[in-house]
Amino acid sequence: MLLPSPWRADFPAIAALQRQGQTYLDSAATAQKPQALIDALTHYYANGAANVHRAQHLPGALATQAFEDTRHKVSQWLNVGSSGQIVFTHGATSAFNLLAYGLEHVFEPDDEIVISALEHHANLLPWQQLALRRGLKLVVLPLTETGLIDVEAAACLIGPRTRLLAVSQLSNVLGAWQPLTELLAQARAQGAMTVVDGAQGVVHGGQDLQALGCDFYVFSSHKLYGPDGVGVLYGRHQALATLRHWQFGGEMVLQTNYYEATFRPAPLGFEAGTPPIAGVIGLGASLDYLNSLDPLAVAKHEAGLHQALREGLLAREGVQLLGSPELALASFVVDGIHNADLAHLLTEQGIAVRAGHHCAIPLLKSLGLAGAIRVSLGMYNDSDDLERFFNALDQALELLQ
Structure with missing residues (x-):
């Protein structure tokens, strides 16, 4: 054929x-890039690179506009409404670590974090290490013979001590869409927060996160035909408000003196320092290309x-x-x-x-x-x-x- x-x-x-x-x-590891992305990166670097959100001059204004335009394009790709729910990171792994440190304060000893047996290290190790730091129990959901997270077993393992469920949308090894609707409903019924690893799933068409109903969703640009060094963290407004700042420096600070500081809310409050500006702009070009198909x-x-x-x-x-x-x-x-x-x-x-x-x-x-x-x-x-x-x-x- x-x-x-x-x-x-x-x-x-x-x-x-x-x-x-x-x-x-080997596209599940990283995808090749469309000419539209290459052109966007060349244009940005050849016509005046500048830092974002901080300069009154024209190059800075243009870079900021292109950067924030991508935030809007990502929110459309994920169907989440407000672009203020989109945080840019330096990769999916960075986003998971942001969550593991930013949510650490909500856990008490003997609380439970639930993951599945098929998770990528990026959605395993941050939670594993959080459990070790805080004396939490890490619960691992088993799989069925066909490589799906076992929903019936999950119903017994997701319980009143569950504070967070973190699972993959599409397995990077087994290649199967996971039963997220049932799993997320089980977690919500226990009042637990939910994190979805969308690194593989986001590649296959726009996602409807409003319908999915997760608290957080993570993906990496480089698998979505975009540049490397860029990750995306979506969080519902209420969920983002529970995060504590985990990296400190320029951009994320609102006011400071030598002895104390106040910080911006999401998204800028979680984008400390110079973000991956060219990469974010390039991701926007990749999304424009994908939306044209x-x-x-x-x-x-x-x-x-x-x-x-x-x-x-x-x-x-x-x-x-x-x-x-x-x-x-x-x-x-x-x-x-x-x-x-x-x-x-x-x-x-x-x-x-x-x-x-x-x-x-x-x-x-x-x-x-x-x-x-x-x-x-x-x-x-x-x-x-x-x-x-x-x-x-x-x-x-x-x-x-």
Whole structure:
């Protein structure tokens, strides 16, 4: 089945990689960038870079306008209404740490933080370390055989001592949409705050966070076809008001003398120092580009590619898919073959995939695995990319099996 990508030419790195003999199948780690983003960064740096919110001169005013325009574009992408609920950070990991330190004061010893068994380290370690600092209990929700968070088990584990639930929207290893509606409802019924890791989910069309109803939502720009070094934290107004400041310096301060200070509320109160200005402006350009596309056509293309990927993997002897991947990525192991050996042979043939624990060591350990191969797709991939991957996979398996 031919699955050409009508957007492939919009991503110059794809053609450059192909000239280098590379087939890029690692978009869940970081996506390639559209020309619109590259043009926006070039324009910003070539026409007068300036700091934001602090200068009366024209370059500063233009930078501030572009920066704040992106805040508005993000709020539209997430359907959250007020752009004042959008905080820019230096990455998704930075946003999770902001939450873990900013919410620390709301916990008492023996309170519970609930996560799931499939969380990325970024949505595990900040909560793990908070639990250790404050004498809290970290509760881990188990998974079903199909790789979904077990809702029935969660109903027993989310209880009156639960103060916070933090779960992924789309697993970066198992590739499955998680049952957030049920999980968030269970947490709300106990009066707990909710945090959603949207790093993988946000890539696949605009999100409706008003309908989802979480307190906080986190994602990273670089997976959403934007620049690296930029993260986004959405928080409901009431939820943001519970955060305490965790980094201190320029921009976030309202008044200070040598001995005490007052600080701005969100969002600027949580954007201490010079923010990633060019990256934020670049994210805005990426969102403009994505909004110019037909979302149904993108979704249909991604679904067709994913189906071809799953079917091709399952047709090969000894290949075992992890979970029940629904979209954009598939992780797999091969009976009797170490993932590093297979990855080495794929790399030698110019196939760029991810191997190892995928920043989810506890999950892989729970599956009894040292690692796995992950193939992840972007809108710029096509059926020719998959054909090159499967040809390389067949040659590697012939040598290793």
